[in-house]
Amino acid sequence: KQEVTQIPAALSVPEGENLVLNCSFTDSAIYNLQWFRQDPGKGLTSLLLIQSSQREQTSGRLNASLDKSSGRSTLYIAASQPGDSATYLCAVRRSSGAGSYQLTFGKGTKLSVIP
Amino acid sequence: SQTIHQWPATLVQPVGSPLSLECTVEGTSNPNLYWYRQAAGRGLQLLFYSVGIGQISSEVPQNLSASRPQDRQFILSSKKLLLSDSGFYLCAWSDRGRATYSYNSPLHFGNGTRLTVT
Numbered sequence: 001k002q003e004v005t006q007i008p009a010a011l012s013v014p015e016g017e018n019l020v021l022n023c024s025f026t027d028s029a030i031y032n033l034q035w036f037r038q039d040p041g042k043g044l045t046s047l048l049l050i051q052s053s054q055r056e057q058t059s060g061r062l063n064a065s066l067d068k069s070s071g072r073s074t075l076y077i078a079a080s081q082p083g084d085s086a087t088y089l090c091a092v093r094r095s096s097g098a099g100s101y102q103l104t105f106g107k108g109t110k111l112s113v114i115p
Numbered sequence: 116s117q118t119i120h121q122w123p124a125t126l127v128q129p130v131g132s133p134l135s136l137e138c139t140v141e142g143t144s145n146p147n148l149y150w151y152r153q154a155a156g157r158g159l160q161l162l163f164y165s166v167g168i169g170q171i172s173s174e175v176p177q178n179l180s181a182s183r184p185q186d187r188q189f190i191l192s193s194k195k196l197l198l199s200d201s202g203f204y205l206c207a208w209s210d211r212g213r214a215t216y217s218y219n220s221p222l223h224f225g226n227g228t229r230l231t232v233t
Contacts, residue, residue, distance in 0.1 A: 032219055043121075043205055043224040051219050089159070091222070102174075103222055105159040 002027045004092055006106035013080055014114050021075040021109045023090035030092045033073050035064050038087045038108065047088075048075070080113045087111070117142035121206045121225030129233055134179075134193040136228050138206030141187065146208040148189040149222070150181055153203040165189060166211065201232045 003026045013019050023033070032051045036044040048057045048064040050073065056065040063076040073090055087110045091103040121138045128134060140146055150162040161174045163181035171181050178197050182190045189206060205227045210220040 034221055036224075041227075041229070043226040044207075044222075046221045046223060049219070049221045091159075102161055102164070103159075107156070107158040 002030075002092060002094060002104040004090060004104050004106040006088075006090060006109050008109060009107070010110040010112070012112040012114060015080060015082060017080050017113075018076070018078050019080055019111070021077070021088050021090075021111070023073040023075070023106055025071045025073075025092045025104070027092075027094070028068050028071050030068065030094050033064075033066055033090060033092050034103065035062075035073075035075050036089045036091065038089060040086075044089065077111075080111075082113045082115050085111055085113050117208075117223065119206060119208055119223060119225040121228060123228060124226065125229045125231075127231045127233060128196050130198055131195045134191070134196050134200070134230070136191040136204055136206075136230075138189045138191075138225055139187055140189075140208045143187070143208070143210060145186060145211050147211050147220075148183060149207040149209075150189065150191050151205045151207060151224075153205060153227075159205070163191070196232045198232050201230055204228045204230055 005024045007022055030052055032049055034049045035047040037047055038044045048059055050057045050064055050066040052068055061078040066073045087108040089105055089108040091105040093103050118141045148165045151159045152162055153159050163173055165171050165183045168183055179193050206225040207222050209222045
């Protein structure tokens, strides 16, 4: 059974600092890994998706890396801003039957960027 | 562009009452559809997924059911709510495309429904 772990559960940093969020998974047989952002009381917003054949993906100040063999991914946020404060979740996708392609989620890292 | 609508945003229901949450997707056809529940400290749990009209798969035994009466409509229901059904319910979709490649489509979520069973 796939398990996804995100450490730390919460992180507080001063504005402008670069930071790294960690995600680990137990089964390396994945199709892809997706990073999401969730604001309080809201749904999840997709940030980046890394396919199993890729090593990293970039979008603006965000860079996600994937080391499938070691079961790890990191989300790097450059020059953090107070607006980056949110809970960040990672999820891995593996097939569980024709057309299903379930995601297994971590519990998230709650990020607070202090002005 | 594709959008996903989920309603209501919040709902307070007494134990034993019925439930109906609705989700619709616009701007795409034949999507995969999902219902997730997010409980405090427990992460997101997949409840149901659907790869087509009338095709529903359940991931966990529970007091809930799902239906997909139209291609882009997904409904979560219960005949009698339990206290343990309280939580944040999220609908999501992904592009199915050609089956061979759909596994690399990202998941997109609605804004969720906060359900409190009293």
